Amino acid sequence: MKKRGFGCSKYEGLGGKVEHDESIDEGAVRELNEESGLLATRFEKHGMLLFYYEDNPVAMEVHVYLVSDYMGDVVETDEMRPEWFGINELPFAQMWPDAARWWPHVLRSEKFVGRFWFKADKLTIAHEEFSSVESFSF
Numbered sequence: 001m002k003k004r005g006f007g008c009s010k011y012e013g014l015g016g017k018v019e020h021d022e023s024i025d026e027g028a029v030r031e032l033n034e035e036s037g038l039l040a041t042r043f044e045k046h047g048m049l050l051f052y053y054e055d056n057p058v059a060m061e062v063h064v065y066l067v068s069d070y071m072g073d074v075v076e077t078d079e080m081r082p083e084w085f086g087i088n089e090l091p092f093a094q095m096w097p098d099a100a101r102w103w104p105h106v107l108r109s110e111k112f113v114g115r116f117w118f119k120a121d122k123l124t125i126a127h128e129e130f131s132s133v134e135s136f137s138f
Contacts, residue, residue, distance in 0.1 A: 001081045001094075011095050013064065014080060028065050036082045037075035043067045045136060047102055047112045054120040066106055097125055111135065 002008050014035040018027035029040045047064030074082045085091060087107055092100045098116045105112045114130035 001083065003079060003081055005079070007096070009094075011083070011085075011091050012099075014082070015062070024063050028063065032067065032070075033072075035077050035080040037077070038067075038070045038072045040065075040067045040070050042069035046106050046110070047114070048136060049098070049102065049113070050115045051098070052115070052117045053122060054118065054126075064102065064106060066109070097123060098128070101128065101130060105132065 002010050002012055014032050015028060016031040016035070018024055019030075022030065025043075025045070028043070033039050043065045045063055046066050047062075049062040049064065051060040051062065053060075074084075076082065090099075090103060092103075098114075101116075102112060102114060111133050112130065113133055113136075114128065116125055117127040118124065119126050
């Protein structure tokens with residue numbers, strides 16, 4: 001569960017901003033480690049999402065990874081209180097409303113791209129575009 005900042009009190013993925021000297025993959029591995037104590041040793045990108053909010057002109061770009069192997073022990077940090085859930089027990093009611101749309105694709109190991117436009121309340125999805133893709137290459 002997110003403990004502070006944007007998304008506080010919601011269950012959400014571990015992550016954050018990419019540093020200027022690292023790739024998106026490197027940033028994902030670093031953020032996972034900083035927020036949970038885990039070090040991803042095998043992972044694959046499964047999604048790319050853009051989020052738009054009525055009260056913010058800048059879109060939020062999110063890359064979704066599935067970690068299939070890791071080292072270390074889960075720890076609580078200032079940012080996150082990690083919790084494990086069974087596949088059929090994901091707490092969608094306590095997650096961002098878009099999560100129910102894309103999580104099933106992750107669980108089926110499918111790749112996807114999507115865009116979600118939120119109302120100013122940051123809870124209501126005004127519009128969405130979503131599709132499966134074969135790869136993220138152009």
